[in-house]
Each structure stands twice: as C-alpha cells, then as structure tokens.
Amino acid sequence: MKAIIVDDEKHVREAIKLLVRWSDFSIDQVLEAQDGLDAVRQIEEHRPQLIFTDMMMPVKSGMELMEWLQSQYPSGKTIVISGHDEFELVRHAVQYGGVDYILKPIDHEQLAAAVEKAVSAIRREESERRLQQARNIEMNQLKPVYWDKILSNLLTEPKLYAQHAKALDAEFGLGSSVKECRIAILSLDTISLSFKDKFMADYELLFFSLTNICNELLSARASGGPRQGIAYRYWNSDSEAILLLYGGLDQTQALLERIREGIRDTFRSFFDTGVSRVHPFPDGLTAAYLEARQILRRRNLLIREKRTLIAGPAAAAPSSRQLSFTDHAEPIRLSVQSGSEEQIRRAVAAWFADVRKLECIDMEQLEHWWHEYNVVRSRWLAELFEGDGHRGEEEHSTPFVVPLDEEGFLSLDRWEQQLVRSLSELSRLLLSHQRQDSNVIFEIAKFIQNHYHQDITLQEIANHFYLSREYISRKFKQEFHVNLSDYTSGIRIDKAKLLLLNPNLRISQIAAMVGYDDEKYFSKVFKKTVGVSPNEYRKVNQP
Template sequence: MKAIIVDDEKHVREAIKLLVPWNEFQIEEVLEAQDGQEAIQSIMEHQPQIIFTDMMMPLMGGMELLEWLQHNYPTGKTIVISGFDDFQLVRHTVQHGGVDYILKPIDAEQLHAAVTKAVDCWNREETERHGQRQRNIEMNQIRPVYWDKLFSNLINEPSGYEAAAAPLAGEFGIGPDLRECRLAVANIHTLSAKVRDKFKTDQDLLFFSITNICNEILRGSRQGVAFRYWNSDHEIVLLLYGAAIPPLKLMESVQAGIETALRSSIDIGISQPVPFPAGLTEAYHQARLALRRRNLLVSGKAVHPYQEKSASNPLLLSFSDFAEQIRLAVRSGSTEQIERSVHLWIEAVNRLESITQEQLEHWRDEYRLLRSRWLLEWFGEQAEMNAKPEQASFPLPLDASGALSVALWEQQLSAELSELSQLMLKRQHQDNNVIFEIAKYIQNHYHQDITLQEIASHFYLSREYISRKFKQEFKVNLSDYISGIRAEKAKLLLLNPHLRIAQVAEMVGYDDEKYFSKVFKKIVGFSPNEYRKVNQP
C-alpha cells in the first residue's frame, strides 16, 4: 500500500511519518505534498490508498482537495489533521468521504485508530471491488455464450422468440417492429490453411476472433449481430436486420475486416429475405446451401447469395462410372495400374467448369459405398476390421487459399487406393497360407472323424469363411476334398488282399462300410471290391 501526507508545514509531515507504524499496516511507500494542487498530481501518478491532509494550505486547501477526491478518486481513504476545531470543517470532511478528523497537536493513539479504520475500510472495499471485477469477468465470458446459444436455438425453434423478445430488444434493438431479416453463414473451413493451422489447438479463440470482427461491423452500424452456431463445429451465423447498408456490401465489409485481422478471407453464404422470426430455419438452410453450391475451383473468396436451383438438374459426373476400372486396378496390385485408373477419373473431373460441395459429397458417398462393397468382397466377415475411418475418407485436399487442388487430390487418392491394394494382397497371402495349412491338416488327419466345425475350432476361423476360401483356392468343397483324400488312401490299402473292406473303411475314417463303398464308387467309378479285382497284382 501507499500513503500521502499533504501539509504545508514540514514538521507536521515529519511527525505523522514518525507516529504511524507503517509496516504494521503494510504501507511500503509514504509520499509528501505541500498543498492540494501538488497532492492531486502525486495522487494521479502514484495512486496512494491512504491520504492525510491539512485543511488550511496555500493554493488549494483541504476542503477543495476533499471535493476533488470525492469526484475523481473515491477509492482513497482520507484522514484530516487540522489545527481548527470548527464544526463546518468537520461537517465538510464527513460530507466528502473523510474517514476521521484529528486535531493538532496530534495524539498518537487517535492517529493509530484513524489509520486502522482507514486501512480496514480500504481493504474491505477492495475485497468487494475484486469480487465485482471477477463477477464482471465471468459475466463477460458467459454473456457471449448465452447469446450464441439463444440465437442458435432460435434458428432451430423460431417459436422461442417470444420468451427471448425482451432481452433481445434491450441488447440488440431487435424489437417487435422487425418483420424481415436475412441470415449469412461463414464456414471456418474456408479460411486459409495457414490460419486454420494457427488456431488448430484453440478453435474457441478462432470463433471468438471472427465473431468479434463481425460484430464490430454489424453492431457498430446497428445492421445485425454475429454468433457462433452451436449446432455445428465450424459455422458462424450472421443475423442481418438493418436496412442502411445493402446486405451484399455489408458482407463484403465483413470479409475485408477478417482479411485485415487474420490475413485470410472467408466464404460467406447469404439467404434471401425471410420473415422474422418464423423464417430463421429456412434462412439458415438457404445460406448454408449457397455455400455448398459455390465453385471450389475458384480460389478467391466471395459472398454467395442463395439462388433457387432446378431439382431436375442432373449431377455432372459419377464416380461409379469409373469404379470397375479402379476396382480391377486395386485387385491387380499394380501401382501403375491404380495411378492410370485414377488419372482417367481426374481427367473427367478436370473437364468440369465447376465443382460444388454438393458434388463432392455425392462423390464421397459413392466412393464409401463402393469401398465397403470391395472390402466385403475381399475380406468377407473381417471387412469391418479393415474399414478404418482414416482409410474410408474421400481425400479432398485444398490449397493454401482454400481452393480445391485436383492435382493433389489425384496423388492422395492414388496413394490411398495403393494402400488398400497392398492390404488386400497381404490379406490374400495370409488367407492362402491358412488354407494350405488346413489342407495339410486334412492330409495328416484324414483317418479321423474330421468335421468343418472341428477344423474351424482348431484354426479359430468361422465355418463360412473356411468353406468360401477353401473353394476359392482348391475349386472344390471342403467335404469333397476330404473324401478325395480318403479315396486315394483307400486305393492303396485295397491293393493289400489281406485287408477286409470294413478294415480299409475304418483306416480311412469311415465307421460304416456301406457308406464308404457308396462314397468310393462315386469318386472312383468302381466299388471297393471292383477296384480290388481290377487292380489285383
């Protein structure tokens, strides 16, 4: 804390300095002034908390100083030390906020009590001021979020306007006379990559910065208000209700403000005029659709007004038309074939004069559906294990200005498909290995009661998977494969005349001699007895 002693007599100032135990009150600096004018200059510069002043001084006395303090420095606590026992002076002291009035010569105990009272009063008020500052800070942090959520809810439920009408009128001047408005949508994804990377770890700060820039322009001219749309993680919505500036020109001013502050502009979609508040939901969809229909091949940022589009307007290009070429290239395992098939697709894209976000989303959906089918074809029941989200994306790289880079897109799509191809080949190799392991297992255990379920349990695979993969590799059902192995072994055993047919059947895995004979004849063309006679040495 600091204190100042204002008195034109030096010995009085020295007496006060000696009588007050400054350390006890945590007063670290004691200033001095000879009159009121000098005191005012020092108070403005050093901001002391405790002020001692005489009443009768040249140039400016204590009465005038008290009046100045009350109007210009009310937080300071003043103790008057005077040689005049005058009621008017005491009354003036009380009226203008003085803590105490002490007569000269100074009594040490009275002075100590007065300083105690002044310091306690200042500390108590400072605690209150600090609490109020904290409450103000918290309110300043909460208020924007409150308005953001209120406006966001109005877009989804315009009927909620009646409950919010009074605060909206008081804060933004949105009263019952407002009949028509527009909505604009700014998407932070359309900012330059440099800006998005800068705020990558603090998206809230990016939203705060842009909404502040927008509101400086909109609220300053009473033309509207900008807010973060809480139902989206990348949109700022601007409610436009003023008529002084044309909406398109106003949005260009907003773009210019963002460009100046962030060194990057932003695309903005703007709706047609709609009734307020009933049309807010429709206006939001119009503004958002205007953004989705912008031409991504154009590098410069713009304001995109909503325009009706014919529902019969066909999509210009379908990714599915190139799907079979790309699928075969991926199956081939050849990076060159993959790049060639993707290049054919990109050549078709390059012939387009315009590419919109709507078109990109359609291509993305086509790609994801086709990729899911390919995974199911190549990996069967384990397709989901290979359908990682980062691999299922449809790469849409943007250049530094936020425009679509078709060349980079070609590179990334080729790389992703090549990765998928390698994954397929690796899986195919693993499948082949396990199928040959199963075949080897059958050859070593043909004489046992081998079933598909027993094999599935032994190799921790499903019966359906084994059946499908085994037939793909050996072109024969698993059961027929087992029967074939047993028939070949039985042929050798039948050459031994000392073995009965029942013994041969048991030795190759059949408990029923008749069933063995039936299966053997079906495969070899002869019954076991006929085969033995024909092939008797």
C-alpha cells in the same frame, strides 16, 4: 502498498512513522505532506492506499482534503489524527469516509488498531474488485457465446424469438418493428490453406475476429443510423458465420461489399458468401438460411474467384447429375485387386478425365460423388474381406472435405492424388489380408495333420482359430481345391495304408488309430477312396 502522512507539524509526522510497524501491513513506501494542497499533489502522483491526516492545517485543511478524497479518490482509506475533539470535526470525518478519529497525543495501540482496520478494508475491497473483474471478464467471454447460440437456434426454430424479443431489442435493436430480414452466410469451407493453418490451433479466434469485423460494420456507428444487422457464429455448422440483416435491406449489396473490403484489409483473404432474398422476420428465418445455404452449395467451384452470390429466381435450379462415379467403379475395383499402383493411377485418371470435361462442379456434386465412392468402397470391402468382419476397413465414413489448393480453390489434381493414395492403401490392405488368409489356412491344414486321429469337427477348428465355419470352409477349398472333410479323410486313408503294411495290427485297431470308431464305416470309406477294401489292400501289398 503505500501510505501518506499529512500534518503541518513535522514531529507528529515523525511520531506516526515511528509508531506504525509498516512491514506488518506490507506497506513499503511512506510519503509525507505538510498541508492538504501538498497532499493532493502527491496523492495524484503516487496513489497511496492509506492516508493519515490532521484536520486543522494551513492552505488546505484536513476537512477540505477529505471532501476532495471522497469525490476524486474514494478508494483511499483515511485515518484522522487531530488535537481537536469538537463534534463537528468528528462528524465531518465520519461523513466523508474516515476509518477512525484518533486524538493527539497519539496512543500506540489505538493507532495500530486503526491501521489494522484500514488495511483490512483495503485488502477486502481489492479482493472484491479482482473478483468482480474476473466475473466481468467471464461475462464478456460468455456473452457472445450466449447470443450466438440464441441466434443460431432462431434459424431452426423462429418461434423462439417471442421469448427473447425484449432482450434482442435491447441488445441489437431487433425488436417488433423489424418485419423483414435477409441471411448471408460466410463460408469457411473454401478458405486458403495458409489462412486455415494460421487459425488451425484456435478456430474460435477465427470466428471471434471475423464476427467482430462484421459487427463493427453493421453497427449504428458505422451506418450513421440504426444498426443494420448482427454477425455471429452458427453453432450448427463448423464452417459458417451468419449475418442476420434487417436494416437498409435495399442496400444489402453495398453493405456486403464494405464487409468484404473490411475482411480483406484485416485478413488479406476473401470468403464465398451466399445471400438470401428478403424474407419475413422472424417466421422466414429458416427459409432465408436454407436459401442462402443452397446458393452457396450450388456455386461453381471451378470458378477461381471468391464471390458474393445473391439468391434470385434461378437459385433453385437443380444441380446436374450427369456424371456418376459408379460408372468407373468396376475398372477401379479391378485395379485395386491387381495390387499395382500404376494400374490404380490409370483407372483413377480415366475417371478424372471425365470430371475435367465438366464446366461446373458444385458442393452437392462433390458430396454426391463422395457418397457413391463410400458406397462402392463398402461393397468392395464386403467382397474382398468376406467372412472376416471387414478386418481391412479402418476409416471412410468421414465427412467430405473439399480438396483445395493453396489459395482455397477446388483442386482436381489434389483430389486425384488423394484418391490414388486411398485406393493404394486399400490395395495394400487387401494383399496383406490375402497373405494372412493363406497363412491361417495352412495352419489349419497342419492342425488337421496333427489331429487326424481325433474326432475333430469343423466347429472345433473354428473355435480354435477364432474364425467362422463358413469362412474356413470357403477359404480352405479355395486354397486346397478340396473340402475340409475330404482333406481329413485323405490324410486318414494315407495313414491307414501305411498301418495296413503291419500284419500284426487288426483292421479294427487301424480304424481306431486313424480316427474311426466304427470298423465297418472305416472299411466303407477306405474302399470308396482306394477302390479296394482294407483286407484286399493288405493282401496285395504284403511284402
């Protein structure tokens, strides 16, 4: 903090310098001036926060200095130190913002109290200024977001305009005199990869920069007349900036060309833009947005040029749906089951050979293929991982992202590579799952071999291995070509054959030892399996 002492008497200036404990008030520089004119020069140069001044001085008096301070430097705090106690001088000091009026000779305590009062006021006002600056910065940051959300809501609910009409008129000139409008959409879903990488960490900055450029060119200053529109981020989409145009609508194409050039000069890049026809404002906002969006979604992505597409009578023509992914689904499924990446590449290449024959591919077609792919993929997972809760599924209801090359154009080559990688990963999951299935089924077989003598049920086995009964039954038969109960019976009968060779064991004992509580039922099962009763088997095989 700085201070200045203004007095034509040097000994008074020296006294003030000695009486004030400057370091207590964080004042690290004390200037001196011998009259009001000298003080003005130094105040303009050094901007001291605290001013001590005499009232009666040559050249420029303290009264004149205080008048100048109030008009030119109102933030400074002034303490008057004077040898005159006339009422007019005191009144003048109060009128022009003096903090205190101290009479000479100077009282040390009175001076310290005056400095404390002045410094406290300086600090309080500085704190208030910083707080207000922070609030202003916050408001400036929030204001664009506020308007972006209001304007975004108008596209889906035009009736909301009535409650914001006055504010929109004051802020953008979008008042009741506006009867017609057009919507233009700047699409960010096909920007170049280098441009996308540049803003990857801060997409907010991209929207801020883009809308700033557009708003500058839409402003009254740029047009030389009324404002021509508003650019804002559309909060219902991550890839769209909106231009709401309502001035000079017959010159829309020229205006958009200027905006296109402005974006090119700033970003060294272009955007695809879809533009609606003229619609009534505000009731036609939703229709205008949908029209602009539709023409963008139906643009031919095979054309390697960023364009401005303006809706016309042909804009509503339906997209072609002549090529279907499902027509190639079966050979691709078989290639996945084969476990061969080469077979997958061939099957995918056959699909893309047909895709490359098309003269037009639009966003709706791409999303339709993506939907078909996800449907058949889900079906494959249900078939390949049946009964196991789709353990192999780890993704794939993700939104479609256009496969782009470095310049931001549709790349069928990259899409083909992505699909091959995705299907190869699916194939690896399948093979891994099949190996796991085989392992667990053999574990179940070992479990039965170790517990054949117990009355184990299918449900107990299912609980032990955390699998469904149906899944175990199906997989067990696929692996061993016999159902679970026959496998268990086979083990029991084999064990019974060995025990029957011991003449000291009764048939009832042997039945219990291999898991049968009922001797008659054991004999029935044994005869059905071996062809003879247990007693007959024992007689024939006695040593």
